[in-house]
Amino acid sequence: MAPESLGQIFLGATLANNFVLAMFLGLCPFLGVSGKLNTAAPMGAATTFVMLVASLCAYGLNWLVVHFDMEFLRLISYIVIIASAVQLVEMVLKKYSPTLFRALGIYLPLITTNCAVLGVALFQTAREYSFLQALTFALGGGVGFTLALVLMAGVRERLQLSRIPNVVQGTALTLMLAGSLSLIFMGFAGMGAGE
Amino acid sequence: MAIPGQKIPSNIDELLEGLWKQNPVFVMVLGMCPVLAVSVSAVNALSMGLATTFVLVGSTLLVSLLRNVIPREVRIATYILIIATFVTVVDYLIQAISLAVYDALGAFIQLIVVNCIILGRAEAHASKTPPLRTVLNALGMGAGFTIGLLALGSVREILGAGKLFGVTLFGPDFQPWVVMVLPPGGFFVLGAWLLLFNWLKTRKPQAAQPAEGHVHGA
Numbered sequence: 001m002a003p004e005s006l007g008q009i010f011l012g013a014t015l016a017n018n019f020v021l022a023m024f025l026g027l028c029p030f031l032g033v034s035g036k037l038n039t040a041a042p043m044g045a046a047t048t049f050v051m052l053v054a055s056l057c058a059y060g061l062n063w064l065v066v067h068f069d070m071e072f073l074r075l076i077s078y079i080v081i082i083a084s085a086v087q088l089v090e091m092v093l094k095k096y097s098p099t100l101f102r103a104l105g106i107y108l109p110l111i112t113t114n115c116a117v118l119g120v121a122l123f124q125t126a127r128e129y130s131f132l133q134a135l136t137f138a139l140g141g142g143v144g145f146t147l148a149l150v151l152m153a154g155v156r157e158r159l160q161l162s163r164i165p166n167v168v169q170g171t172a173l174t175l176m177l178a179g180s181l182s183l184i185f186m187g188f189a190g191m192g193a194g195e
Numbered sequence: 196m197a198i199p200g201q202k203i204p205s206n207i208d209e210l211l212e213g214l215w216k217q218n219p220v221f222v223m224v225l226g227m228c229p230v231l232a233v234s235v236s237a238v239n240a241l242s243m244g245l246a247t248t249f250v251l252v253g254s255t256l257l258v259s260l261l262r263n264v265i266p267r268e269v270r271i272a273t274y275i276l277i278i279a280t281f282v283t284v285v286d287y288l289i290q291a292i293s294l295a296v297y298d299a300l301g302a303f304i305q306l307i308v309v310n311c312i313i314l315g316r317a318e319a320h321a322s323k324t325p326p327l328r329t330v331l332n333a334l335g336m337g338a339g340f341t342i343g344l345l346a347l348g349s350v351r352e353i354l355g356a357g358k359l360f361g362v363t364l365f366g367p368d369f370q371p372w373v374v375m376v377l378p379p380g381g382f383f384v385l386g387a388w389l390l391l392f393n394w395l396k397t398r399k400p401q402a403a404q405p406a407e408g409h410v411h412g413a
Contacts, residue, residue, distance in 0.1 A: 170393070
């Protein structure tokens with residue numbers, strides 16, 4: 001069992017090893033949905049929820065897979081669980097908030113192929129986290145993902161009002177911004193060590 | 196992609212599509228997570244590119260062969276299962292060939308499952324194309340992806356460590372540009388590459404105009 005405390009795991013996943021900006025997980029929705037603040041935050045929340053469910057299920061599945069000595073099925077079973085969790089979120093959102101459902105559009109089913117979600121499941125297995133540690137890790141990862149998404153959306157909303165040379169428009173500019181954000185988040189890297 | 200009304204591309208076109216016109220990294224900007232995470236050095240980039248190409252070719256071939264059998268409603272789930280199977284194969288394969296590479300790539304080998312390029316190709320191309328053309332197209336896409344990864348990986352390794360494929364390039368006085376091998380460097384280098392391509396694209400029409408219209412100046 002990893003000797004890290006729950007607080008350390010949470011802060012680590014949120015800031016120092018932010019899923020998007022330090023570990024490059026979940027870049028597609030990060031680049032795709034970060035255009036507007038009012039879609040970025042719900043997208044983050046939905047992803048966080050899926051992460052928690054996936055982490056929960058992955059913990060159980062991993063036990064099962066190890067118990068029956070069938071590690072080669074781990075990856076396949078994880079992806080099936082995640083796909084089902086996304087389907088669940090989709091159905092709930094469609095019922096209770098059709099506007100939000102439409103706003104998120106294609107990016108909602110794409111949570112299935114969000115590497116951040118599968119990343120949570122894979123990393124918690126690789127690091128042999130206990131049940132509580134795994135949940136904290138998933139929550140931290142989700143909060144970190146939301147944070148990055150919201151920050152980016154804020155910057156991009158501002159940028160729409162300013163004049164930008166044609167050459168840098170589009171993904172190039174977004175990537176440069178992400179680089180700067182990532183540089184800022186690297187400042188948090190020292191926090192864990194001073195414990 | 197054979198869109199009705201358009202002329203059907205030749206086999207060569209299928210192969211070349213992914214290399215340049217629809218390059219997954221520089222044009223479509225798909226599957227960015229492994230691209231940025233793994234491109235710290237040229238060797239890592241190359242192995243990741245080859246692994247992804249293998250999964251891409253294998254899974255699209257299978258999807259193409261089964262394209263008339265898979266029911267439409269569950270096609271995405273089926274594709275993902277096929278892809279996950281090939282990724283498991285590649286995962287064990289790399290582990291058997293080189294443990295060093297396996298450790299360097301870490302979880303990103305298994306994360307090939309969620310690489311959007313593969314699912315995108317399976318859905319947009321392989322599900323409606325015969326096997327031979329699918330394989331050619333997948334090979335082209337895989338090669339394009341590998342080239343993109345290499346372009347990123349070599350720049351980052353040269354600037355960040357002063358090496359290429361582990362060979363030291365500069366004298367002892369070289370100050371490594373450490374930020375390039377850290378996460379922000381990945382974003383910056385990819386941004387710079389896209390910037391270059393944007394610039395080339397905007398330059399082309401400008402260069403063509405003066406030649407036709409006899410405008411003075413170079």
